[in-house]
Amino acid sequence: MEITFLGTGTSQGVPVIGCTCAVCRSVDYRDKRLRVSVHLQVQGKSIIIDSGPDFRQQALRERVEHLDALVFTHEHKDHTGGLDDIRAYNFRQQQDMPIHAELRVLEQLKREYSYIFAEHKYPGIPQVEIHPILSDTDSFWVQGVEFQPIRALHYKLPVLGFRVGNFTYVTDANHLTPEALERMRGSEVIVLNALRHEKHISHFTLQEAVAILEDLAPNRAYLTHISHQLGRHHEVEAELPPFIRLAYDGLRVKL
Known part of the structure; x- marks a missing residue:
């Protein structure tokens, strides 16, 4: 498996518009x-988790010349705002794009991208194939790759x-149940969000x-x-402890 961090910033990105701090x-x-x-990139498949507003860039x-599927963590715009740009893959691959998300998230996508899901579709719009994630405990499959869901809370x-x-x-969490933590335990690499001090x-x-x-205690951990x-x-x-690093845009990690 090879993991590429496409983006590692918060909803505003870094630098923040108009900010003159040392980081920006x-x-x-x-x-x-x-x-x-x-x-x-796993088992010969190309899968992206979350397509935010910077997805095209x-x-x-x-x-990323080929994409087999999109998987969404939740419905916030900084995670879904690039869905329209799958059109390039529709055209290049001549097939609908499988998207995997919870039912609540799919309903939000249908509201925000009503033209994608309209009964009478305008030519050239994104073409999607919906795959609801129906359980937060049972594994689901993305193009033959097993995904185990990890339930977290992002405030409420x-x-x-x-x-x-x-x-x-x-990502985007501030609470993990003991059951969720046990699902994570034993991973070689863990990525976890860390917004600020x-x-x-x-x-x-x-x-x-x-x-x-x-x-x-994974072998390696990255913050995003x-x-x-x-x-x-x-x-x-x-x-930071030696096994924990800050992720950055473009970082590639191999397992």
Whole structure:
């Protein structure tokens, strides 16, 4: 399996429009963060988790020339705002794009992208094939690849993380049940969100994320969904345990 971090930033991205803080003015490419998304190449399949507003730019940058499926963690715009750009894959691959999401998320997509789901479709619009995720405990299959759902809370909103083999990905969360943590345990690589140092209503802080990862003790761990309030990449990473690193846009990890 190869994992590529397409984006590692929070909903505003980094730099933030109009901000002149040290992180937003940084010339370190690792401090330039598009909205959060990850690309999995596994068992010969190309699968992306979340297509945010920067999806087109990310796919071009990483040369994602083929896409077998999209999987959504939840319905917020910074995770779904790029759905329209699957049109290029529809045309190139001459097939509908499978999308996997919970029923609530699919209903939100139908509202926001009503033209995709209209009875009488305009020529050239995205073509999708819907696959509802019906359980937060039972595995589901994406193009023959097993996904185990990991239930988390994003404030009061239920969201999903996913375990694929020995890789676990959880973003936009501030609470994991003991059952969810046990599903993550034993993973070789875990990705977890860490927004900033200060307490936040809907995201783990750096300290909270580190504590969870120290308990789960994967071989490697990466932090994502990072805001400009966390600090400059090289300064924050220098204070982390050796097995925990800050993810950055374009980072590739192999299992």
